[in-house]
Each structure stands twice: as C-alpha cells, then as structure tokens.
Amino acid sequence: MQIKPFRIEQYFGKYEFTAKYLLSSSDAESRAIQELLDLEPGAHDRLLKHWCGYTESPGAPDLRQAIAAIYHPLSPDDVLVVAAAEEGIFVLYHALAGPGDHIIVETPCYESGLEVARSTGAQVSEWPRSFESGWAHNVAVLEKLLQPNTKIIYINTPHNPTGLLMPAGIFKQVxxxxxxxxxxxxxxxVYRELEHEPATRLPAACEVYENAVSLGSMSKTYGLPGLRLGWLASRNPEILRRCLGFRYYTTICNSAPSEFLSALALRHREVLVQRxxxxxxxNLQLLDAFILRRSNRFEWVRPNASPIGFVRLKPEQDVLAFCEKTVRDAGVLLLPGTVYDQPRHIRFGFGRKNMPEALAQFGAYLDSHP
Ligand SMILES: Cc1ncc(COP(=O)(O)O)c(C=O)c1O
Known part of the structure; x- marks a missing residue:
C-alpha cells in the first residue's frame, strides 16, 4: 500500500503539544474522566470493576445502543464501533474498494478522506469546492464525475475545513x-450535533438511504478525542459485515475503558453538546468581529456548524511561512491551508474555553507586526 504523508497531522504533530495557544483545533473543549463519571450515580464504582478482557468486535451492546439512539430508526445491529473516525475511514475504504473501482471525494477535505481512498488502488476523482464560489456545491459537476464503476462518494457535513453545512437541497440531490x-x-x-442553530441539522445519511454509511466520533462535538472511539452506522448489513471482516486485521475490538466511558458520555450527550x-x-462572535475589524487582512465565509472556520489571507502571501512565524514568535498555533492544497487560507478553531485569550494573543501579535 502506498500512501502520502498526512500533512494535517504532521503539522499538528510538530506544534500541538508545545505551542502555548491552540487557535486551530477541530475538537471542542474536552473533559476529565471525573466529570464523565459524575454524570451518572454509581459510574465511578462501575468503571473500577469494568473488565479489561477483549470486547465484542462490533462494539459493546450498551454502547451500540447509545449510538443507535442518535439515529432514527436505527438499531444496535446497524452500528460498528471502531477506534475513532480515523479507523472508520481506513476500514471502510479498504473493505469496500480497490483497483478497478472509482471513488469520488468532496474536496478540500480532511486528508484521510482523500488519501486513504487513493491508497486502495481505486481511481479517485475530486468533487471540488472553492472560496470564490462561496464554497458552493455544484451537483452538475458531481454528476459528470460519475462512472459506471463509481463505488463510493465521500462527503463531509458539517465540513472540515470550512465549518459549513451542506445545504439541505444539495444533500437531497447527492x-x-x-x-x-x-x-x-x-x-x-463527525461534527454533527454541533450545528450553530440546531434546527438546521441535516438527517444523518444512514437514516435516509440504505446504502449510506454515517461516520461518527466521540472526538469533535462531544470533545472526547482521547477516548479514540468512533463508529460506522448503516442500514446495509453487508457493508458493515465487510467492514468488520477487514477490521479484524486492524484493531480486532475496542478499548474496554473507552467503550465504558463513551457509552456513559453518549447517554448524557445533550449535557456535553450544550456546553x-x-x-x-x-467564540464565533469574537472571531467574526476580529475578522471584520481586520478586513484588510482577512475574509471568510462565516461558518454555521462545527468549531472550525477557513479564513482567507489578503493580500496573497505565503501562509505556511505566516503560520510558522506566528507559532514561533507568538506561541499561537494556526493551521496553514497548504495542508489542504488551499494556499491562501488558514484554518481557525474556536471550540476551546481559552479561545478568547488565544485570539487576544494573536491580535496583539498582529498589531505589533502590521
Ligand atoms: C472530517 C473528519 N473526519 C474524521 C476525523 C478523524 O477523527 P477521529 O479523531 O475520530 O479519528 C477528523 C479529525 O479531524 C475530521 O475532521
């Protein structure tokens, strides 16, 4: 298998645990285990007694139940639990596609959505969106990309890196x-349930089409990426059966403590989502005002879901150099759009509690470097 370097994760790997201020993270604020245990009486004792043997490969029954409850009408059998969304992407593409198949991927996107597809040996076409057209989705272009051997279409909504929801009419057409x-x-x-206006939430794809697979995660909306737990949800049992078959070669089953804590967290997910x-x-209000105040330097399509947004730098300059200088000189981590092949953009993240402080630090740095 040939696969390209994962530029997004490499960039974070370089700075995420040394930079003082994170202003580009895609996950919302996390919590300590103690806070999760406080969600339910007796949870602390139950965790201490939780068995650390191998777990059921499709996922613990109570966890699959808690995940199925997110969707209507799905049952626990329609859920395959995996070690975070990242494993879900790897397993799904490799279980279902290979040389001779064609995959279409909405871009720009989280890099594994594109590169893992390519690593299967399948032919991959991009369905591109651009800032110039307000990140609009052109369904006519998607239709033209279809081939008789098109096996999978990958979409991402709410979207990384723009923080935009796919409009409901477009979702239906796709x-x-x-x-x-x-x-x-x-x-x-993975950013579902973090729509800024809950009424705008789209149905999950697995709810409305039997050959759809919805990819979910504890990482983003619920702010628990350290649990490394995600899932594939689909009403097509054959798809999940093949993914499970492949998954025996990756992680076999999930981490027992993570399953326990994820099920607990999901049973109380409204508490996590609301905070x-x-x-x-x-934070979005602050960032939006910040960008408006500095409209000579920045512009964006204001996000309407998720804790991320994609900001264009004006005038044109080297965004990688700009971000590296900012993290070195001001201790503020931004993600350069070069890692998405978008060399005029920077990804911001605004899901963290200390975001106002990070933004103030960035503002002060900019003011001293006009
Ligand atoms: C769109 C998208 N999909 C999948 C993932 C992977 O998430 P996880 O932490 O669950 O592996 C990410 C992480 O940034 C993402 O943004």
Missing amino acids: LDLAASRRIILFSDE NRELVLR
Whole structure:
C-alpha cells in the first residue's frame, strides 16, 4: 500500500503539544474522566470493576445502543464501533474498494478522506469546492464525475475545513444521485450535533438511504478525542459485515475503558453538546468581529456548524511561512491551508474555553507586526 504523508497531522504533530495557544483545533473543549463519571450515580464504582478482557468486535451492546439512539430508526445491529473516525475511514475504504473501482471525494477535505481512498488502488476523482464560489456545491459537476464503476462518494457535513453545512437541497440531490446508481454514500458526520442553530441539522445519511454509511466520533462535538472511539452506522448489513471482516486485521475490538466511558458520555450527550455549543457560539462572535475589524487582512465565509472556520489571507502571501512565524514568535498555533492544497487560507478553531485569550494573543501579535 502506498500512501502520502498526512500533512494535517504532521503539522499538528510538530506544534500541538508545545505551542502555548491552540487557535486551530477541530475538537471542542474536552473533559476529565471525573466529570464523565459524575454524570451518572454509581459510574465511578462501575468503571473500577469494568473488565479489561477483549470486547465484542462490533462494539459493546450498551454502547451500540447509545449510538443507535442518535439515529432514527436505527438499531444496535446497524452500528460498528471502531477506534475513532480515523479507523472508520481506513476500514471502510479498504473493505469496500480497490483497483478497478472509482471513488469520488468532496474536496478540500480532511486528508484521510482523500488519501486513504487513493491508497486502495481505486481511481479517485475530486468533487471540488472553492472560496470564490462561496464554497458552493455544484451537483452538475458531481454528476459528470460519475462512472459506471463509481463505488463510493465521500462527503463531509458539517465540513472540515470550512465549518459549513451542506445545504439541505444539495444533500437531497447527492442522496438521490447515489441512490439512482446504488452507489455507497460515505458521509463523514463527525461534527454533527454541533450545528450553530440546531434546527438546521441535516438527517444523518444512514437514516435516509440504505446504502449510506454515517461516520461518527466521540472526538469533535462531544470533545472526547482521547477516548479514540468512533463508529460506522448503516442500514446495509453487508457493508458493515465487510467492514468488520477487514477490521479484524486492524484493531480486532475496542478499548474496554473507552467503550465504558463513551457509552456513559453518549447517554448524557445533550449535557456535553450544550456546553460545547455555548462555547462555540461565544467564540464565533469574537472571531467574526476580529475578522471584520481586520478586513484588510482577512475574509471568510462565516461558518454555521462545527468549531472550525477557513479564513482567507489578503493580500496573497505565503501562509505556511505566516503560520510558522506566528507559532514561533507568538506561541499561537494556526493551521496553514497548504495542508489542504488551499494556499491562501488558514484554518481557525474556536471550540476551546481559552479561545478568547488565544485570539487576544494573536491580535496583539498582529498589531505589533502590521
Ligand atoms: C472530517 C473528519 N473526519 C474524521 C476525523 C478523524 O477523527 P477521529 O479523531 O475520530 O479519528 C477528523 C479529525 O479531524 C475530521 O475532521
């Protein structure tokens, strides 16, 4: 298997644990284990007694139940638990595609959505979106990309890196297109439930199309990436059976303590979502005002979901050099758009509690470097 370097994770790997201020993280504020245990009486004692043997490969029954409850109408059998969304992407592409197949990927995207698809040996086409057209989705272009051997279409909504939801009408057209040719719709929904206005939430793809797979994660909306737990949800048992078959070669089953804590967290997910949504809304106001005040240097399409947004630098300059200088001189970590092949953009993250402090630090740095 040939696979390209994962530029996003490499960049974070270089700075994430040394930079003083993180202003580009894609996850919402996390919590300590103690706070999770406080969500339910008796949880502390139950965790201490939790068995650390191998677990059931599709996922612990109570966890699959808690995940299935997110979707209507899905049952625990429609869920395969994996070691975070990253494993879900790897397993799904490799279980279902290979040389001779064609995959379409919405871009720009989280790099593994594209590069893991390529690593299967399948032919991969990008379905591109651009800042110039307000990050609009052109369904006519998607339709033209379809081939008789198109096996999978990967979409991501809410979207990394723009923080935008796919408009409901477009989502429906993409579903109809996939359904008309029985193409698997792989819908990366790791930021779902963090829409800034909950009424704008789209149905999960797995709820409305039997050949769709919804990708979920504890990492982003719920702010628990350290649990390394995610899932694939689909009403097509054959898809999940093949993913499980491949998954025996990756992790076999999940971490027992992570399953325990994830099930507990999901049973109380409104508590987690509400706190994180409040943080995101408070911080977004600050960032939006910041960008407006500095409209000679920055512009963006204001995000409407997730804790991330994609900001264009004006005038044109080397964003990689800008971000590296900012982290070195001001201790503020930004993610250069070069890692998404978008060399005029910077990804911001605004899901963390100390975001106002990080933004103030960045502002002070900019003011001293006009
Ligand atoms: C769109 C998208 N999909 C998947 C992932 C992987 O998430 P996880 O931490 O669950 O592996 C990320 C992480 O940034 C992401 O942004």
